[in-house]
Amino acid sequence: MPAHLDWHAASTTAEAFARQWAENEPGGAVIGFDESGIRFWHARGVESLSTLTPFSADSVVRYASVTKHFFCAMVLQHEDAINLDDRLGQHLPELASPLADVTVGQALDMSGGLPDTRECLSLLGLSVYTETEAAPLLAFLARLRRLNFDAGHEVSYSNTGYRLVEAALERRGFAFDDFIQKDVAGPLGVTFNAPDVWNDPVEGLVPGYWHNGDRWQLSAAGLHISASGSLTGSANALTVWLQALMRGQGHFEGVLEKLQATRLLADGRPSGYSLGLRLSTLGKRSFVGHGGSHPGYKTYFLIDPESRSGFVVVSNREDTNGHKIALESLAALTGLPLPTPAAGIPDGLYVTEQGPWWLEIKGSVCTYLDADDTLYDDGDGWVSSRSASSPMRLRLEGSALVGEAGHAARRFLPVTDKQAVETFLAGTWQSTEWAEFEVRDDAVVMGVGPVRHTMPLTALGNGRYLFTLHDGPWTKRVCLHVLDDNRVELVLNRARMMEYRRRG
Structure with missing residues (x-):
């Protein structure tokens, strides 16, 4: 166990972040804890802009993807019904290859290549x-x-594996919320709920908010949530669960060890992402945690299984960076150095010679297929995202960025010359799901009536183009990749396979 943990320094760091939430705006809570109890908590802002009730450690929020390790604990409890080495097709026979051939373990550890349902939509x-x-x-x-x-x-974040494994368990008579109530909430004496859809009433649930540049807006989402991100609860309730996992008492014995066990890629390399948990490092030490993001809600936890201590961050505002709060609080607690943001990579767009893989550098922030990560100095000219769920390690070789993205070897070249949109793209393109878009006047035109949007194309060369799609709190940059004269694909980080064919 570390010789000294500076809880005062950790509390001071966390409080400084909490003070950034204005008293009359949506807010959040930060908790520092160990196995013996809560060492500090700071809350600021309000639960609701209607009632102006102050946010507290008991305010109920959507955990979003922090749900994942809860669900994996359920999967491990039912190894007689479903095994990590089983093919998904064994349990969901309607799936076709190659989705059917992905294993349950790969579906849960982000190495399955399963397209994310929400990004597909x-x-x-x-x-x-x-x-x-x-x-x-x-x-x-x-x-x-x-x-x-x-x-x-490879490793690339996707929620679909959790949706599919949940469906498989439901066919065997095992419902996620039943597990939560019977095996987690009940024994621990806390309140969790796992609603199926956004509009299901949840007692005490505070609204989430996003800022449109002028004012705060209520958040909403229509997607059936699934066990990839359905759980609701408070900061205090999440802390109680994490303490129980770290103690390993009763029927929680050994669960954390199984959840954080190293998962391997096909070539034997460790991936850094396990069963609903992601590895984080400070200095030479490793920690585990996970984040969650729904429109208007941000959640994060980070724990040190060795000292049985950790941090929980919950918020009902879109702009909260829970990972930064938890990591800097942990650095203050342990005295370990924070990583140094990368510098020296020229800003601009980069793209591989072939294929849809592009990235953009702005300072130390790298946007890869529209997913943002901070890059950190990794020594010897290398920079790294230090992220288990979106791993990236690159270095400059001449003007090129060379290394790995998602554990796959990539070589990115700078996009220098402004290029024209090829004229053959003009026309209407249709998917097998009957979705359509038109390319007209160097832009993608998508939608109908008052939600028909015109989105200009930026050419990257060799049949790759970017356009920007605005959708409520989300802004997405999509890559249109030409496969042949009559076939294109639309590509986002979590969905890279949505094909359209020329109509007519």
Whole structure:
């Protein structure tokens, strides 16, 4: 166990972050804890802009993807019904290859290449507000015939594996919320709920907010949530659960060890992402945690299993960076050095010689296929995202950026000359899901009536183009990649396989 933990320094750091939430705006709470109890908590802002009730450590929020390790604990409890080495197709026979051939473990550890359902819907032109139900979404996934990449060869974040494994367990009679109530909330004496859809009432749930540049807006989402991110609860309740995991008492014995066990890629390399947990490092020490993001809600936790201490961050505002709060609080607690943001990589757009893989550098922030990560100095000219869920390690070789993205070897070249949009792209393009868009006057035109949007194309060369799609709190940059004269694909970080064919 570390010789000294400076809880005063950690509390001071966390409080400084909490003070950034104005008293009359949406806010959040930060908790520092160990196995014996809560060492500090700071809360600021309000639960609701209607009631102006102060935010507290008991305010109920959406945990979003922090749900994932809870669900993985449920999967491990039912190894007699579903095994990590099982093919998804064994439990969901309607799935077609290659999705059916992904293993349960790969579906949960982000190495399965499964396209993210929500980003697939965005690439079909469906808004974050569009309501969807579980059964039609499963039928949609059963119609897919491509993965983002060959299973086991990369890591890229996707919620779909959790949706599919949850459906498999439900067919065996095991519901996620039943597990939460019977095996977690009940024994621990805390309140958690796992609603199926956004509009399901949850007692005490505070609204989430995002800022549109002028004013705060209430958040909403239409996607059937699934066990990838359905859980609700407070900062205090999440802390109680994490303490129980770290103690390993009763039927929680050994659960944390199984959840954080190293997962391997097909070539034997450790991936850094395990079962709903991601590895984080400070100095030469490793920690585990996970973040969650729903429109208007941000959650993060980071724990040190060695000292059985950690931090929980919850918020009902879109702009909270829970990872930064937890990591800097942990650095203050342990005295370990924070990583140094990368410098020296020229700003600009970069793209591989072939394929849809692009990135943009702005200072120390790297946007890869529209997913943002900070890059840090990794020594010997290397920079790294230090992220288990979106791993990236690169260095400059001449003007090129060379290394790995998602554990896959990549070489990115700078986009220098402004290029024209190829004239053959003009026309209407249609997917097998009957979604359509038009390329006209060097822009993508998508949608109908008052939600028909014209989005200018930026050429990257060799049949790659970027356009920007605005959808409520989200802004997405999509890559249009030409496959041949009559076939293109739309690509986002979590969905890289949505094809359209020329109509007519």
